[in-house]
Amino acid sequence: MKTPYSKPLPVIGERDRAYWEGLREGEVRLLACDDCGHVRYESFSTCPGCGGGRSSRFKASGRGTLWSWARFHKAYFPGFAAEMPYVVAVVALEEGPKVYSNLVETDDVPPLGTPLEAVFEDVAPDVTLLKFRPMRPRNGTDA
Amino acid sequence: MARRFTGRTAVAGVGTTAYGRLPEYDQYDLGAWALRNALDDAGLALSDIDGLIVSRIGDYQRFGEMLGIDPRFVTILPGQGRMAGVAIEQAAMAVASGMADVVAVVYGNNGRSAGDRYGGEGDQYGSGGAGQWFPYGMTSPGAMHAMMFNRHAHLYGTRSEHLGEIASTFRRHASLNPDAVMRTPITIEDHQNSRFVAEPLHLLDYCLINDGGVALIVTSAERAKDCRKKPVHIRAFGQASSFGSGSMPPDDFWRAPMQRIADHIYADADCTRDDLDALMIYDNFTPTVLFSLEGFGFCPVGASGPWAAEGHLRLGSKFPSNTSGGHLSESYMQGWALNVEAVRQIRGECGERQVNDAGLIQYMAASPVCTSIIYGASPR
Numbered sequence: 001m002k003t004p005y006s007k008p009l010p011v012i013g014e015r016d017r018a019y020w021e022g023l024r025e026g027e028v029r030l031l032a033c034d035d036c037g038h039v040r041y042e043s044f045s046t047c048p049g050c051g052g053g054r055s056s057r058f059k060a061s062g063r064g065t066l067w068s069w070a071r072f073h074k075a076y077f078p079g080f081a082a083e084m085p086y087v088v089a090v091v092a093l094e095e096g097p098k099v100y101s102n103l104v105e106t107d108d109v110p111p112l113g114t115p116l117e118a119v120f121e122d123v124a125p126d127v128t129l130l131k132f133r134p135m136r137p138r139n140g141t142d143a
Numbered sequence: 144m145a146r147r148f149t150g151r152t153a154v155a156g157v158g159t160t161a162y163g164r165l166p167e168y169d170q171y172d173l174g175a176w177a178l179r180n181a182l183d184d185a186g187l188a189l190s191d192i193d194g195l196i197v198s199r200i201g202d203y204q205r206f207g208e209m210l211g212i213d214p215r216f217v218t219i220l221p222g223q224g225r226m227a228g229v230a231i232e233q234a235a236m237a238v239a240s241g242m243a244d245v246v247a248v249v250y251g252n253n254g255r256s257a258g259d260r261y262g263g264e265g266d267q268y269g270s271g272g273a274g275q276w277f278p279y280g281m282t283s284p285g286a287m288h289a290m291m292f293n294r295h296a297h298l299y300g301t302r303s304e305h306l307g308e309i310a311s312t313f314r315r316h317a318s319l320n321p322d323a324v325m326r327t328p329i330t331i332e333d334h335q336n337s338r339f340v341a342e343p344l345h346l347l348d349y350c351l352i353n354d355g356g357v358a359l360i361v362t363s364a365e366r367a368k369d370c371r372k373k374p375v376h377i378r379a380f381g382q383a384s385s386f387g388s389g390s391m392p393p394d395d396f397w398r399a400p401m402q403r404i405a406d407h408i409y410a411d412a413d414c415t416r417d418d419l420d421a422l423m424i425y426d427n428f429t430p431t432v433l434f435s436l437e438g439f440g441f442c443p444v445g446a447s448g449p450w451a452a453e454g455h456l457r458l459g460s461k462f463p464s465n466t467s468g469g470h471l472s473e474s475y476m477q478g479w480a481l482n483v484e485a486v487r488q489i490r491g492e493c494g495e496r497q498v499n500d501a502g503l504i505q506y507m508a509a510s511p512v513c514t515s516i517i518y519g520a521s522p523r
């Protein structure tokens with residue numbers, strides 16, 4: 001039997017619904033300003049780069065680097081108590097914005113600067129979280 | 144620009160409550176208690192107040208009602224520590240502009256008794272931007288500072304033992320302060336052995352959480368001369384913000400806004416860093432002290448850890464800092480009590496922890512809103 005998911009879930013609003021739908025479909029969809037191209041994670045109506053009011057979602061690479069991390073030894077959320085201490089990473093996305101996330105498919109926290117790639121983790125019927133694993137060497141043209 | 148305010152205003156009175164667990168007092172009670180002490184300190188009465196700035200007290204109107212005062216200038220600031228400097232600066236601006244003659248700046252914090260947690264579901268750090276990260280387990284200002292320190296360590300080789308020097312130094316200062324909550328000296332080894340909260344930060348890298356209140360009376364340099372105690376002049380002040388990193392740790396440890404203040408504040412105060420007799424550094428977490436020392440140019444960028452470890456912040460050294468014990472050991476009065484300590488040092492009221500001939504002291508706070516104030520025994 002799978003235990004019920006007990007970690008906090010995101011409160012998905014109209015503004016960021018497209019972001020969460022993107023994760024559901026395995027894509028990181030950030031916002032880019034239609035006027036100046038500034039890329040942002042936050043679903044603000046206004047571009048912090050130029051003050052413009054028009055922007056569009058685009059598919060980001062899903063790649064980034066490990067910028068920093070902290071290991072939580074205090075159970076602020078009961079849902080995380082079972083995996084204490086747990087690590088929250090700061091990932092600097094290739095396109096510029098940073099996100100908080102968790103590292104998967106690695107036992108140790110790799111050194112800061114390590115290249116990471118997105119892993120899409122379904123945690124609830126309509127919620128997929130954006131996690132990261134150390135970048136793997138690829139076959140074919142990327143190798 | 145700030146230069147036109149130089150030396151025109153002064154702190155005429157300061158007041159603090161007891162610190163610790165004070166469950167029978169709410170924020171209003173604590174603020175009023177501190178204000179009574181500040182007025183008594185200044186030799187002024189409630190009826191002299193014509194300006195009121197409150198922070199972390201729920202409502203200015205109710206506070207005014209309770210005090211029975213009708214000031215012409217009133218404002219309220221969010222209950223964030225970064226607002227301590229903002230509040231005092233606004234008081235100085237109100238006085239210098241003629242908007243008010245005697246401004247009471249009042250703070251009351253019953254966070255300990257109210258069970259404030261600074262992490263988990265109620266976390267508002269990042270001004271409401273925090274909640275979206277709860278699904279990843281991210282919460283609390285302490286964790287964000289832990290990440291900043293981790294980054295600093297990666298870039299510059301800064302070590303946890305350097306933070307231990309700060310924690311143990313401020314505790315040593317607190318041991319000389321009868322009002323401090325935590326007075327038992329600690330060693331760097333004690334710091335290293337204290338449990339992790341958000342690793343790499345240990346418990347002893349964190350500020351206290353306790354109840355208390357603080358008030359200051361700001362008036363003109365002229366009027367302050369007629370008050371009960373020797374005026375402590377507001378020589379210069381500055382403010383700069385950095386909002387671009389949002390709920391994320393900033394790339395530059397808030398260095399850019401601090402440098403913008405440093406670019407004018409020493410000239411405004413007509414002094415150099417070397418003229419300063421003590422520093423009051425906002426110490427919500429030990430790494431903030433390092434970021435502040437770099438931002439205001441007391442040491443080269445990246446060198447703050449080893450520099451602090453040389454002992455410069457200790458009483459008797461070049462830049463005795465947080466002589467009261469600060470947030471880490473005296474009381475979690477979010478910058479407010481550090482400003483009071485600056486005033487008391489310049490008046491020579493600090494007993495065993497007194498800095499000899501303290502004539503110039505700088506307060507500084509590193510956060511998305513950076514502030515700094517230089518206090519002096521003379522107006523210029």
Ligand SMILES: [Zn+2]
Pocket residue numbers: 033034035036037038047048049050051052
């Ligand atoms: Zn734009």
